[in-house]
Amino acid sequence: MRHEDIWRAIDTLAAERGLTASGLARRAGLDPTTFNQSKRATADGRARWPSTESVSKVLGATDATLEEFASLVSGARALPAGIGRAAIRRLPMISISQAALPGFFDETGNPSGKDWDETGLPDVSDPHAYALEVSGDTLEPVYRDGDFLIISPLAPIRRGDRVVLRDRKGRVMVRQIVRRSPRTVDARSLNPARADTRLETEAIAWMHRVVWASQ
Structure with a gap:
């Protein structure tokens, strides 16, 4: 499991609901900057994991199950509604x-x-x-x-x-x-x-x- 896979899954859940990453954070009751690009790495450039609490709140805000989130992390096609990053x-x-x-x-x-x-x-x-x-x-x-x-x-x-x-x-x-x-x-x-x-x-x-x- 890679950092980028977790962040991609979060971005996917946001996009499927017509939200930006900051919009998803607001819907989940988090600080709007929680998922900003600047928060995805430490000051010295090392990749950072999102907290389990923030992931849990995202699942609650999007009505997604842990299994659905895990499938996105593992590389399932992004967005059930048909949106794909590469397409x-x-x-x-x-x-x-x-x-x-x-x-x-x-x-x-x-x-x-x-x-x-x-x-x-x-x-x-x-x-x-x-x-x-x-x-x-x-x-x-x-x-x-x-x-x-x-x-x-x-x-x-x-x-x-x-x-x-x-x-x-x-x-x-x-x-x-x-x-x-x-x-x-x-x-x-x-x-x-x-x-x-x-x-x-x-x-x-x-x-x-x-x-x-x-x-």
Whole structure:
């Protein structure tokens, strides 16, 4: 077992849930810098192990079993959702501000039209996956200007997941799911300066999960 295998497994669990390593640390109740690259080696350059306590908290925060984590450590394919570090795919890409404009999505929320750009990002199993580029500071501190988000229309959505949703008025929002019932969706703003959102389910045109972010 190597240090890099443990860290790769942690990065994998984070990416599958649309989180950076620091975002995973926050979800696990740890200091956001716990999994930073600077914490993965000592001052003299020797590789450092993550603590068993931090690994335990990560498993709890991601609902992963010890067996699943061990399989990632041993070299199992990264990301059950289909994301692999070595696999790069050309994904259709627009900015988040463009996503609110007509002509980029069909009625089900899949990318359509000829005005999409393309970018090379980690592959995902969803054939309808697309990328959104963050512009401006409206999603800070979670996502910053220039970050890329991979969005999967087919990925299941659970409480705590980050999503891109479009309402029937054409507004596009990036939010974190707090509660979801047959009638309403409660979603938290990623920017604490902006209000949280409650929407009637019927008012949502489509809602897709963020499965990866470049940060």
